[in-house]
Ligand SMILES: Cc1ncc(COP(=O)(O)O)c(C=O)c1O
C-alpha cells in the first residue's frame with residue numbers, strides 16, 4: 001500500500017520513527033561504526049561514512065517533504081554541487097546561469113579553468129537564448145530561481161522540457177535554496193536533481209552547515225550515493241539530528257519571515273526605492289514566479305545609487321546583523337559585492353550588470369515594526385531618505401534598478 005502522505009506542514013512535524021523505545025524524537029546515533037551481527041552478515045549499517053540511522057531518518061523525512069524518491073544529506077550546499085559535478089566526465093559541456101550564487105560560480109569556474117568541464121554562462125531569464133544554446137552535447141544545466149541576490153526568475157519547466165527533448169540524457173540541476181520545499185517543488189517542474197543549502201531555511205537557526213540532494217531516478221540516486229560514500233561528505237549524525245530538529249518549524253518560520261518581507265518590500269517601495277522581490281507586482285517576472293511557487297520567500301535586494309550610502313545603511317542597523325547567509329530566524333543585511341558574491345571578480349560582476357551598491361536583506365521572524373524602525377533609522381542616518389513637511393519619508397536617491 002502506498003504510504004499515506006499528509007500536507008507539507010504536517011509532514012514536517014510528523015514523526016515516522018520506529019524507535020524501539022518509541023522515543024518522540026528520533027534518536028541520535030553518534031557512532032562511527034556498527035558491530036556486525038556475524039562475520040558473514042554486515043547488518044544494515046557498518047560505518048557512518050556509508051550510512052547512519054540518524055542521517056537515514058533525516059533523508060527519509062526530506063524525501064517526503066521534497067517529493068523525491070531519494071534524498072542525500074551532505075556537509076554543505078557547496079558539497080551538493082561538488083557531488084553533482086562529479087557525475088560529469090572530463091570535458092563535458094554544461095550550461096549555467098549568469099547570476100548563480102557566488103560560491104556556485106566559483107566552483108564551476110574552477111572546474112572550467114582546469115579543463116574538467118566546459119562551462120557556458122548565460123542569462124537564464126532569457127528562455128529563448130537558453131533554448132538556442134542547448135544541444136545534444138549539453139550534459140548538465142544549472143539553474144537557480146529566484147537568483148541570489150539579483151532575484152531573477154527562470155522558467156524552469158520550459159527549459160527542463162526543452163532540454164530533455166533535445167537530449168533525453170541531459171541532467172537539469174536546480175538549486176532551490178531561495179524557496180525551500182515549502183514554496184517550490186522543482187522536481188514537479190521536470191528537473192532531474194534538486195539541491196538546497198540546508199544551512200539556510202531548512203535548518204533556519206544558523207547553527208549548522210548542510211546540503212540536501214533530491215532525485216527521483218534510481219540510477220541517478222545510485223551515482224550520487226556512490227560519490228558521497230567514496231568522498232565521505234555525508235552529513236554527520238549530530239548535524240543530521242540538529243537539522244531534523246530545525247526542519248520541524250520550517251513552515252511556520254517561512255510564513256512569518258515572508259509576511260515580514262512583503263511588508264518591508266512594500267515599505268521600501270513606498271518611499272521610492274526600486275525593490276527586487278518576486279512577491280511585489282512591479283517585479284518583471286512576478287506572474288512567472290507566482291505560477292511556479294507558493295510564495296516569494298524572505299530575501300529582497302535594493303539599490304541606493306551610491307556605494308557609500310549603501311555602506312552607511314548597512315553599518316547603521318542594530319537588529320539587522322551584518323552577515324552572509326539567509327533563511328535564519330533573525331534578520332540580516334549585507335552588500336553582496338563585498339560579502340557573499342565577492343568571489344565573482346569585479347569585471348564579471350560589471351559584465352553581468354551586478355550593482356556594486358546592492359543591499360540584500362534577509363528577513364527573520366522579529367516584530368515587523370521593530371524591523372521597519374531599525375531600517376528607517378539606518379536609511380535616515382545614511383542620508384538616503386529624508387522626512388518632508390508632512391512627516392513622510394521619501395528616498396532622495398530615486399535610482400532605477402536594472403531589473
Ligand atoms: C543559493 C545558494 N546555493 C548554495 C549555497 C551554498 O550553501 P552552503 O553555504 O551551505 O555551502 C548558498 C550559500 O552559501 C546559496 O546562497
Ligand SMILES: N[C@@H](CCSC[C@H](N)C(=O)O)C(=O)O
Pocket residue numbers: 101103148323324325326339340341343
Ligand atoms: N565567505 C563565503 C561567503 C559565503 S556566502 C553565504 C550565502 N550563500 C549567502 O549568499 O549569503 C564564501 O567564500 O563562500
